[in-house]
Amino acid sequence: MSVAVSLKTYLADWAGSDASRQAVAATVTAIAEAGLGIADLVARGPLEEGLANIRGIDPNAGGDAQKELDVVAEELIREKLLPTPTAFLASEESEELIPLNPEGRLVVAVDPLDGSSNIDTNVSVGTIYSIMPYDAAAFAKPEDAVMRPGSAQVAAGFLAYGPATILVATFGEGTQVFVHDRRTGEFLLARSDVEIPAETKEYGINQSNVRHWDAPMQRYLADCLAGKEGPRGKDFNMRWVGSMVADAFRIFTRGGVYVYPRDKRKGYDNGRLRLIYEAFPLAFLVEQAKGGATDGTTRILDITPHHIHQRIPLVFGSKAEVDAIASYY
Numbered sequence: 510m511s512v513a514v515s516l517k518t519y520l521a522d523w524a525g526s527d528a529s530r531q532a533v534a535a536t537v538t539a540i541a542e543a544g545l546g547i548a549d550l551v552a553r554g555p556l557e558e559g560l561a562n563i564r565g566i567d568p569n570a571g572g573d574a575q576k577e578l579d580v581v582a583e584e585l586i587r588e589k590l591l592p593t594p595t596a597f598l599a600s601e602e603s604e605e606l607i608p609l610n611p612e613g614r615l616v617v618a619v620d621p622l623d624g625s626s627n628i629d630t631n632v633s634v635g636t637i638y639s640i641m642p643y644d645a646a647a648f649a650k651p652e653d654a655v656m657r658p659g660s661a662q663v664a665a666g667f668l669a670y671g672p673a674t675i676l677v678a679t680f681g682e683g684t685q686v687f688v689h690d691r692r693t694g695e696f697l698l699a700r701s702d703v704e705i706p707a708e709t710k711e712y713g714i715n716q717s718n719v720r721h722w723d724a725p726m727q728r729y730l731a732d733c734l735a736g737k738e739g740p741r742g743k744d745f746n747m748r749w750v751g752s753m754v755a756d757a758f759r760i761f762t763r764g765g766v767y768v769y770p771r772d773k774r775k776g777y778d779n780g781r782l783r784l785i786y787e788a789f790p791l792a793f794l795v796e797q798a799k800g801g802a803t804d805g806t807t808r809i810l811d812i813t814p815h816h817i818h819q820r821i822p823l824v825f826g827s828k829a830e831v832d833a834i835a836s837y838y
């Protein structure tokens with residue numbers, strides 16, 4: 510029986526003696542370690558003194574000792590990244606860029622806890638990360654370092670904290686799935702060079718918002734719902750967890766498409782997902798797995814951000830279905 514490759518061995522082989530790759534390897538290792546700490550907190554949540562309030566249970570007299578789990582998650586990531594070659598951290602939980610290692614040669618962007626509104630329902634939540642090279646001399650100000658197209662990423666991934674703790678990661682040479690082995694404490698390679706099937710009969714979208722969508726997206730859904738008698742000529746199934754990492758992992762496992770379009774609700778004119786630390790990493794992972802990722806029409810990795818927390822309509826998954834959606838626009 511072949512022995513599963515650990516994340517440590519995989520990274521050592523990938524990095525070899527290349528200093529830039531060694532920097533990325535050290536940073537991904539730190540994020541994976543922070544992820545295990547977050548997975549533990551998520552698993553213990555209501556039992557954990559001081560975190561009770563995240564599950565909507567009245568906080569005890571401790572008051573300020575209690576913090577939202579996504580803030581705690583950011584702190585764990587920050588702590589683990591400090592000794593790594595990371596110059597700055599962009600995080601969903603912090604308005605500004607967080608300076609870390611002045612000698613750093615990377616900039617990391619994270620969503621410390623995606624799906625946090627589902628925490629008290631025990632649904633899978635996760636951590637999403639994106640890594641870009643950083644050269645202080647190349648940017649007038651540090652913020653400029655994250656205002657680059659998604660194609661500037663050198664690594665990206667997400668952890669999902671569910672029945673298993675998994676890490677889906679890319680270093681630009683395919684997409685790999687690692688599973689945390691609780692017996693050894695290691696992440697072990699479970700699936701290498703994942704391929705997302707190009708065709709699918711499964712879409713993930715929050716249909717309750719259909720009245721707010723633009724006409725092309727309403728037509729797309731209507732044609733899916735029309736089934737094999739309709740213009741798509743096939744019956745579709747729908748899945749929506751409400752936690753993107755969980756929906757994404759399903760797509761890496763059996764195909765499908767995830768859609769969060771723009772809509773007419775206040776604040777949703779550019780959708781809900783954040784470009785830099787949600788859409789960019791998912792797009793890199795999906796494309797490395799032969800899938801597609803757009804804002805409905807434009808390739809996500811070609812988009813240049815103008816604000817650290819900007820939102821973007823997001824469509825990703827099975828390539829033929831992503832292209833089909835673009836054909837409605």
Ligand code: AFP
Pocket residue numbers: 622623624625626627715751752753754756781782
């Ligand atoms: P939270 O992190 O605030 O729970 O948001 C989760 C998310 O960004 C993404 O993970 C889900 O796919 C999407 O929002 C769910 O949005 P709806 O609640 O509108 O369905």
